[in-house]
Amino acid sequence: MRRKQILAFILLLTANTLFAQKGVKGLVKDANSGETLPFVTVKAVDKQSNKPSGVFTNNKGEYELKLKEGNYDLVFSFIGYQNDTIKNLSINKATKWKSLPLTSLNVATHSLGDVNITAKRSTVQATIEKKSYNTKDFETAKGGTAVDILNKLPSVDLDADGNVSVRGTTDFMVYLNGKPTQMDPSVLLGQIAGDAIKSIDVITVPTAKFDAQGKGGIINIETNKGTTDGFSISANGLLGGSPWGNITDKYSGYDLNDNRYSTGVNASYTKDQFSIYGGLFYNKKNVNGKRSGDARLLQSNGSYYHMVAQGERPEWYEYYTAQLGTDYRFTDNTTLSASYFYGNRTDGRSAFYVYDTFYADENKDDITGIDRNENWIYNPNTDNRYGQFHSSDLHLAHKFSTTSKLDIDLLYEYSALSRDLDNRNYDFNQPMDQVGNKTDHFIQTDDTPLHAYRLSIDYEKEFDNKNQLTVGFQPQWMSIAGTFSYDTLNIANQTWGDYSSLENGVDMNRDVYAFYADYRGKLGGFSYILGLRAEYMDQQMKIDNPDYFNIFGRDTKDQYNTKKLDWFPSLHLNYSLDENNSISASASRRINRPALKDMSPFLYRRHYEVYVVGDPTLEPEYLNNLEVQYGWKGSNVSVNLTGFYRGTDNAVFRVNTVYEEENVLIRSYTNSGNTQALGAELNTSIVMGRIGDLFLGGSLYNYKVEADIFGYKESNQSTNWSMKGNLNLNITKTVKWSSDFNVKSATVTAQGQNELFYQANTALVYKPAKLKGWDFSVRALDIFSSNITGLSTRAYDTSGVQIFYQDTEYSRNGPILELRASYSLNKIFKKSKTDSAFGKSQF
DSSP: OHHHHHHHHHHHHHHHHHHTTSEEEEEEEETTTOOBOTTOEEEEEETTTOOEEEEEOOTTSEEEEEOOSEEEEEEEEOTTBOOEEEEEEEEOTTOSEEEOOOEEEOBOEEEETTEEEEOOOOSEEEOSSOEEEEGGGOGGGTTSBHHHHHTTSTTEEEOTTSOEEETTBOOOEEEETTEEOOSOHHHHHTTSBGGGEEEEEEESSOOTTSOSBOTTOEEEEEEOOOOSSEEEEEEEEEEEEOGGGOEEOTTTOOEEOOOEEEEEEEEEEEETTEEEEEEEEEEEEEEOEEEEEEEEEEOTTSOEEEEEEEEEOOEEEEEEEEEEEEEEESSSSEEEEEEEEEEEEEEEEEEEEEEEEEEEOTTSOOOTTSOOOOEEEEEEEEEEEEEEEEEEEEEEEEEEETTEEEEEEEEEEEEEEEEEEEEEEEEEETTTTEEEEEEEEEEEEEEEEEEEEEEEEEEEEEOTTSOEEEEEEEEEEEEEEEEEEEEEEETTTTEEOOOTTTOEEEEEEEEEEEEEEEEEEEETTEEEEEEEEEEEEEEEEEESOSSOOOSSOOOOOSEEEEEEEEEEEEEEEEEESSSSEEEEEEEEEEEEOOOHHHHOOOOEEEETTEEEOOOTTOOOEEEEEEEEEEEEEOSSEEEEEEEEEEEEEEEEEEEEEEETTTTEEEEEEEEEEEEEEEEEEEEEEEEOTTSEEEEEEEEEEEEEEEEEETTEEEEEEEEEEEEEEEEEEESSSSEEEEEEEEEEOOEEETTEEEOOEEEEEEEEEEOOTTSTTEEEEEEEESTTOOOEEEEEEEEEOTTSOEEEEEEEEEEEOOOEEEEEEEEEEEEEOOOOHHHHHHHHHHO
């Protein structure tokens, strides 16, 4: 029996190799925009047997379909587009691979009375490797940034501090046009104009070709470029706010508002072998909000020290960005590309909190024999972050033949990052509602410039059986030198004190040398990708002041070195049941190396009740990821169901404890346990013909945290769920209504819980028929005024006694009203015979 199975396998593999010698290949584009179309169904129907066979176009719109000798009708179909057919296609004995002319699909139109409604492609497309989202569908995010668009996608969330997370983790890699970056993901995403984004790929189980860094996987941002000969330009402007919520803080005199405005322009030009594209973007957004908090700290006499806080908490974000790129095709086989990105960031927040502090029991009642000692404090503080970012890239692509190619990419990044934190305390007369004398004044600053280089050499070889082997060498070098200053004002003589013991500097070099191999192939109805990646890390971190402040009681030193080789296997399988149904499975191992901001032993006093300090001893986290997917694609509906498991070992948690000397909380980061998530995610995209389209996504999973935090064993778990939806309805030919919602359940953390969150937005879009290229929109964000984030934190000593509890709620003003106008012009040049010949020979 065993021999028969082996023989059958050999015969199937041999047949696959022989049949691979014949077939057709080509390229599919959008007839109007000239953009390539991935995931198009290419179906060949044998005219004699009426038996169909088919494939999907890849990410570049290319397809290769193996066929036996015979006559075929070739049908191209895609949700939201009109079908296209090539009749009577002949494959004979002399045929090897027949290159077909460019296929251009027209967007489908449907009649609605006297009005023609134009259909569109599906919001999400799923492949063996990733999910790709069409960003044009999310009207309420236009005029914003990549963060605003990502917050509409399932499994992607935005927390109260603007950090983006994927399936509950903020640690993921951002790729820009297929290239990684060392910038902090949330910072970079906040600087990319939403109108410049063509699509977003969410890759939760990356192949070996991608960096192994990042627990949450990879988010790839594809920006708009010139895709066909012609010229295009687009410009937009946005103005908004909530003037009904504008106030002046009565203690500081600070004007609080939600005013926001942005403007941007993007342009591209393509002619024959040359293309150039670029854009400018400016975005300023104020967010008006409040914070309330209740913290209690256990005292040695059995009482609790309570800190009850409430006050205004405004935030602000301001970004300038510019990008420029060019491609030049020297020959049909050789292309050189170059790009440059510049970003300038200023963001921060202020807090104007009034604290009621006192000693009482857990329920805030007086304790006999213990003085309540009630004291009121006014604590205004401001935290500003600044950054300038430069990124330049040079890419060479060369095809040695139709079956082999080489890609060489060199990336350089420079980031100048700094931070200023100003924290003051004043006496507060609660009966008179007046601010008194200053009692404390702290100032902390840091400066952390980053330099990074990355080289990528990738070689791809296609064999006679159409299987592919890709190998690569990807070294990267990163260095960060940081300084930290801590000053406290002597109130009595108005002089700044010497706190050199708390001042510090760090110098970190992290070099990673990566080798990988990916093997892609087909066996019967199966497609597979086998991958293996090796990464060797050489990291050195030097600390100027080894006697730094730490909360873990560990010995400190002036240098921490790590040298480690890790292996990261990956596997992707896909089986096509038929042209509409497929099953896939994927698994990978990944790593998350801690960021310097979590490792630097810099002591920040963020506000009255909390200190924050990093931990230089942090180690990498390791993730095992497994997914199983079922995909169904109908004529106007696509459904993708994903079951997933994510397990993180040596997980890093943000942990809190009590700093008894000053009766405040102090937090840091440490490797202290493991996390697990097991559940499912469902995405549905429906194109409703003349009516519009609907996208729904949701997830349901069990989340579990096991941790040892300051000697106490934490074991927390919750059933988490989320739902997101986006609806576009065509009211008339020129008017469209769009609405979206986001609901996220409560979830446990290592030391507490985050509360349920929900938000909804709506927009009305008008595209006047007599003003071609123009569109106008009015949008209402947070229409239910529900932008409220609640969280609770607690800690226990080794005996299980609770030593502190903190309950916090952040609320941001809503609803927000925005007005937006945009203009786009596309001029497509008439294609020359030379260009057509290139297209045929290239594909």
